[in-house]
Amino acid sequence: METIDGESxxxxxxxxxxxxxxxxTGSCPLSMRSQLSPRKHVREALLFDNEVVLDKxxxxxxxxxxxxxxxxxxxxxxxxxxxxxxxxxxxxAKVPATVQEALESTFKNGNPWGRAPSKRDEWAAExxxxxxxxxxxxxxxxxxxxxxxxxxxxxxxxxVRVFKAAGVDFAILGNEEKCCGNxxxxxxxxxxxxxxxxxxxxxxxxxxxxxxxxxxxHCYNVFKNEYEGLKAEVFHYTQLLCEKLDNGLLKLxxxxxxxxxxxxxCFLGKQNKIFEEPRKLISSIPGVELLEYDREKERxxxxxxxxxxxxxxxxxxxxxxxxxxxxxxVALGAEIIAVACPFCMLTFEDAVKMTGYEGKIEVKDISExxxxxxx
Amino acid sequence: xxxxxxxxxxxxxxxxDITFEMxxxxxxxxxxxxxxxxxxxxxxxxxxxxxxLKSWADKILVVEDDKLENFNAExxxxxxxxxxxxxxxxxxxxxxTSFGMDLAPALAAELGIPLATDCIGxxxxxxxxxxxxxxxxxxxxxxxxxxxxxxxxxxxxxxxKAEEPGLSAEVEKAPSPLTEEITTKRFLEYVEAAVGEVDIxxxxxxxxxxxxxxxxxxxxxxxxxxxxxxxxxxVIACSRPIVDKGWLPKDRQVGTxxxxxxxxLYLALGISGAFQHVAGMSASETIxxxxxxxxxxxxxxxxxxxxxxxxxxxxxxxxKVREAKGGS
Amino acid sequence: xxxxxxxxHVPDTAEADVVITPDKKGIKKEGLAFGINEWDEYAVEEAxxxxxxxxxxxxxxxxxxxxxxxTLRRCLAKGADRAIRIEDPALEGSDAYALAKVLCAxxxxxxxxxxxxGAQAGDDGFGQVGQTLAELLGIPHAALVTKVxxxxxxxxxxxxxxxxxxxxxxxxxxxxxxxQTGINEPRYVSIxxxxxxxxxxxxxxxxxxxxxxxxxxxxxxxxxxxxxxxIPPVEKMAEILTGAPDETATKLAGILDERxxxxx
Ligand SMILES: Cc1cc2nc3c(=O)[nH]c(=O)nc-3n(C[C@H](O)[C@H](O)[C@H](O)COP(=O)(O)OP(=O)(O)OC[C@H]3O[C@@H](n4cnc5c(N)ncnc54)[C@H](O)[C@@H]3O)c2cc1C
Ligand code: SF4
Ligand code: SF4
Numbered sequence: 025m026e027t028i029d030g031e032s033x034x035x036x037x038x039x040x041x042x043x044x045x046x047x048x049t050g051s052c053p054l055s056m057r058s059q060l061s062p063r064k065h066v067r068e069a070l071l072f073d074n075e076v077v078l079d080k081x082x083x084x085x086x087x088x089x090x091x092x093x094x095x096x097x098x099x100x101x102x103x104x105x106x107x108x109x110x111x112x113x114x115x116x117a118k119v120p121a122t123v124q125e126a127l128e129s130t131f132k133n134g135n136p137w138g139r140a141p142s143k144r145d146e147w148a149a150e151x152x153x154x155x156x157x158x159x160x161x162x163x164x165x166x167x168x169x170x171x172x173x174x175x176x177x178x179x180x181x182x183x184v185r186v187f188k189a190a191g192v193d194f195a196i197l198g199n200e201e202k203c204c205g206n207x208x209x210x211x212x213x214x215x216x217x218x219x220x221x222x223x224x225x226x227x228x229x230x231x232x233x234x235x236x237x238x239x240x241x242h243c244y245n246v247f248k249n250e251y252e253g254l255k256a257e258v259f260h261y262t263q264l265l266c267e268k269l270d271n272g273l274l275k276l277x278x279x280x281x282x283x284x285x286x287x288x289x290c291f292l293g294k295q296n297k298i299f300e301e302p303r304k305l306i307s308s309i310p311g312v313e314l315l316e317y318d319r320e321k322e323r324x325x326x327x328x329x330x331x332x333x334x335x336x337x338x339x340x341x342x343x344x345x346x347x348x349x350x351x352x353x354v355a356l357g358a359e360i361i362a363v364a365c366p367f368c369m370l371t372f373e374d375a376v377k378m379t380g381y382e383g384k385i386e387v388k389d390i391s392e393x394x395x396x397x398x399x
Numbered sequence: 400x401x402x403x404x405x406x407x408x409x410x411x412x413x414x415x416d417i418t419f420e421m422x423x424x425x426x427x428x429x430x431x432x433x434x435x436x437x438x439x440x441x442x443x444x445x446x447x448x449x450x451x452l453k454s455w456a457d458k459i460l461v462v463e464d465d466k467l468e469n470f471n472a473e474x475x476x477x478x479x480x481x482x483x484x485x486x487x488x489x490x491x492x493x494x495x496t497s498f499g500m501d502l503a504p505a506l507a508a509e510l511g512i513p514l515a516t517d518c519i520g521x522x523x524x525x526x527x528x529x530x531x532x533x534x535x536x537x538x539x540x541x542x543x544x545x546x547x548x549x550x551x552x553x554x555x556x557x558x559x560k561a562e563e564p565g566l567s568a569e570v571e572k573a574p575s576p577l578t579e580e581i582t583t584k585r586f587l588e589y590v591e592a593a594v595g596e597v598d599i600x601x602x603x604x605x606x607x608x609x610x611x612x613x614x615x616x617x618x619x620x621x622x623x624x625x626x627x628x629x630x631x632x633x634v635i636a637c638s639r640p641i642v643d644k645g646w647l648p649k650d651r652q653v654g655t656x657x658x659x660x661x662x663x664l665y666l667a668l669g670i671s672g673a674f675q676h677v678a679g680m681s682a683s684e685t686i687x688x689x690x691x692x693x694x695x696x697x698x699x700x701x702x703x704x705x706x707x708x709x710x711x712x713x714x715x716x717x718x719k720v721r722e723a724k725g726g727s
Numbered sequence: 728x729x730x731x732x733x734x735x736h737v738p739d740t741a742e743a744d745v746v747i748t749p750d751k752k753g754i755k756k757e758g759l760a761f762g763i764n765e766w767d768e769y770a771v772e773e774a775x776x777x778x779x780x781x782x783x784x785x786x787x788x789x790x791x792x793x794x795x796x797x798t799l800r801r802c803l804a805k806g807a808d809r810a811i812r813i814e815d816p817a818l819e820g821s822d823a824y825a826l827a828k829v830l831c832a833x834x835x836x837x838x839x840x841x842x843x844x845g846a847q848a849g850d851d852g853f854g855q856v857g858q859t860l861a862e863l864l865g866i867p868h869a870a871l872v873t874k875v876x877x878x879x880x881x882x883x884x885x886x887x888x889x890x891x892x893x894x895x896x897x898x899x900x901x902x903x904x905x906x907q908t909g910i911n912e913p914r915y916v917s918i919x920x921x922x923x924x925x926x927x928x929x930x931x932x933x934x935x936x937x938x939x940x941x942x943x944x945x946x947x948x949x950x951x952x953x954x955x956x957x958i959p960p961v962e963k964m965a966e967i968l969t970g971a972p973d974e975t976a977t978k979l980a981g982i983l984d985e986r987x988x989x990x991x
Contacts, residue, residue, distance in 0.1 A: 117914040122614050124915040132762045140743040142758040174708040215918030497888045501870040504855035505862035513950030516855050534851050538745040542954040583867040587895040632990040643909040656887050664988045671741060692742055704965035711972035719980030723989050
């Protein structure tokens with residue numbers, strides 16, 4: 025199989041050393057419910073022509089959680105193979121209609137949600153925040169979902185309150201902000217990703233941005249690990265706020281007598297090894313009892329919100345992982361599922377409704393818990 | 400005396416509403432132009448139309464020809480250009496319908512007459528005609544003036560009310576100028592959109608979804624809407640983008656290229672209110688709109704509006720409706 | 728089959744606020760997202776489907792500034808063979824008739840079997856350029872086309888009528904077909920595809936290149952003059968229920984109940 029740049033998959037992803045041990049497929053949260061099988065796809069990439077991917081609709085099932093990468097004894101990246109296969113589908117225009125719309129909107133509007141760019145800063149209308157042109161220590165990169173999704177807007181609003189309380193000097197890009205491209209690359213749209221990266225790097229340079237703090241682990245991941253030529257330092261908000269907590273600048277005084285369980289976002293935990301900061305923030309709230317899932321941190325289970333899955337209906341059948349996680353949380357006696365990612369927020373909110381646990385358990389972003397503890 | 404031509408639109412043996420809307424809507428304008436109103440009726444076996452139109456115009460000009468049996472823009476254009484050249488009406492009005500959109504631009508271009516399409520009103524400014532039309536999906540109105548007379552305009556459906564003036568028209572028959580068969584364009588047949596299980600035109604209550612619902616093939620989205628519809632005993636209809644996506648069948652589409660509905664309740668969710676849509680639902684008894692955009696034109700036709708995300712409102716509404724049912 | 732498709736680069740105003748410029752002749756473009764006119768997207772797809780089925784060539788044409796090359800590049804990436812953009816300062820203030828004259832001047836010397844246009848543009852909504860162009864070229868046309876089947880020198884064409892009805896026509900080619908949305912499923916075109924298409928020919932022509940004088944276009948060459956734009960007066964406005972979703976939904980349920988609209 026050849027990548028869209030004409031390299032062989034084998035060479036590019038070093039697939040010849042694959043043992044076909046199947047650890048990747050064994051760890052994949054989708055492989056039990058879908059035809060998705062990283063082991064098999066690695067083999068196909070080595071042995072077959074590009075045509076074999078054309079009817080593989082289930083390639084859109086992959087959440088790019090990268091568990092397969094984590095488990096591989098040969099340090100291979102089956103997830104990148106799948107992304108590479110999606111790129112072939114993209115170039116062949118074999119794209120689910122909803123993915124097509126998300127990509128077209130990102131090209132046209134700078135966000136995958138089909139929303140007008142002029143409405144991007146609407147969530148901040150009454151907050152009188154500094155704009156990047158005024159300069160600040162941190163650029164708060166809001167992200168598409170917190171900017172537009174009515175539920176997740178509350179995360180951005182909460183973060184702003186916590187930042188202010190902790191004395192963080194920050195500014196936002198407002199309507200100049202554009203999609204970071206993390207999901208876009210993972211949907212296989214390499215060209216669009218590169219375009220977004222170039223545009224964003226240029227915008228950050230123009231404003232002399234030195235530090236970026238993000239709401240989403242997805243934006244954090246792409247800025248930190250995949251952006252070429254980005255000079256700024258990148259933080260997920262949980263890192264920044266944990267530092268402020270340690271410095272005594274973030275004071276958590278109000279009591280919240282709740283049992284809280286934390287869902288590790290794949291792009292924060294598994295892929296960037298940030299496990300402690302979010303836990304520390306939660307457990308520093310007076311009165312909170314922090315519970316842990318049986319499978320946590322490196323072993324945590326993906327929410328199925330990444331890799332473009334927000335815009336692609338999976339072929340997978342059976343119970344969604346987020347529903348399983350909600351049930352587990354309830355069984356463990358949790359009253360709140362704390363998340364630190366916009367996609368986890370959306371998949372879990374939905375799973376709470378689907379499992380009928382509304383009123384029994386709540387989904388809150390860590391920023392929303394912090395707001396309750398400072399005011 | 401000057402004349403205003405109003406082209407009579409009919410299809411499959413029936414006069415279309417736009418005809419009466421134009422005839423009654425242009426009365427004031429005709430008076431100001433010092434003109435009488437002539438209904439121009441082309442077709443075959445159209446005597447019954449003449450009777451129906453008598454009380455609506457000053458004059459009915461009839462051209463009968465076998466070649467005019469079905470609407471054919473090519474044939475109509477030849478007859479009309481002949482009549483206009485010969486009688487020089489100050490203004491010719493044609494419906495901004497599928498029929499008029501096909502016919503008017505080429506006719507105007509042939510005659511070199513200025514044409515304003517999709518007009519919703521007229522004014523006279525220093526003796527010159529000015530048309531009002533909408534742009535940017537109804538968010539902006541434009542005043543457009545005609546450089547020279549005579550004028551031609553196409554009129555949006557339902558822009559004017561049809562009120563019978565009680566006239567008694569003189570009827571004039573003119574010979575058909577069509578000498579040869581029209582070969583460039585030939586009518587073959589009508590095809591009906593497939594009839595589905597539900598007839599939205601018969602529904603008492605309709606929950607209509609538009610592009611604002613996002614991916615309607617998503618089961619979650621669908622079930623949120625269906626639950627509300629169930630509680631309300633309503634049928635689900637939609638705007639065209641939903642049909643274009645293949646998410647609902649064509650027979651659920653409301654609007655000019657879909658169905659016209661007059662339910663007791665029309666609940667529009669995530670529909671902007673483009674006139675092509677509004678034309679198919681504005682006669683509903685009670686109209687409610689939920690839309691995130693406070694400036695969406697749908698709010699100007701709705702009786703009640705909620706400016707919010709429909710996904711926040713609908714689940715609560717479903718719950719409240721359920722309570723209301725249980726509560727009595 | 729030789730195919731020409733006319734496209735337009737338009738602002739998306741479905742959600743955005745529209746602000747009228749101080750001269751009242753246009754709207755503020757800053758902050759608006761631009762893209763190919765919705766109807767034209769279907770027209771381009773139909774043109775390319777035809778080419779894929781019958782062979783031949785697709786030429787995409789637009790009238791507009793440099794920024795409209797975005798739209799032409801998309802057409803090229805989707806499969807058009809070459810593109811033409813006409814730009815001239817004298818075009819300012821052109822009405823649909825003048826624009827059709829420009830298209831006619833470009834196209835009349837070309838070979839073509841079908842000219843596709845969108846049935847209307849989402850910005851001005853005139854819905855007349857294609858039909859006017861046909862008249863100027865002296866060829867037949869059909870507006871609101873929902874299906875096209877070419878057959879030796881002719882085409883069987885479906886037109887959308889009101890009320891879910893369609894009419895089927897036989898039309899002699901060459902002809903102008905103004906396409907209605909929903910006629911096909913426009914394909915995705917990747918940014919890489921767009922980049923690759925940069926190698927395809929994109930010609931920029933001025934008025935003199937196409938043999939028109941400035942007097943034939945713009946305000947002078949138009950039959951209509953845009954006097955002013957204004958935000959429509961609100962004739963009737965819905966009673967807006969205010970509050971959080973809980974409150975608004977409760978109020979609405981109350982109103983529906985009062986009006987006897989909840990079946991019991
Ligand atoms: C000849 C012709 C015939 C046509 N016939 C028809 C017809 O019969 N019927 C028809 O419907 N259209 C018809 N159209 C198309 C019409 O012009 C419009 O394009 C169409 O009606 C727009 O549909 P919409 O309101 O669903 O989408 P949009 O105009 O895109 O509106 C979507 C709305 O949803 C709102 N929204 C988005 N997200 C949310 C949310 N989460 N919660 C609440 N609100 C939200 C937005 O603010 C926006 O107002 C026709 C067009 C032509 C040219
Ligand atoms: S885990 Fe690694 S070595 Fe094992 S099958 Fe998967 S890719 Fe190959
Ligand atoms: S990234 Fe996650 S979902 Fe995708 S193949 Fe690997 S383990 Fe499975």
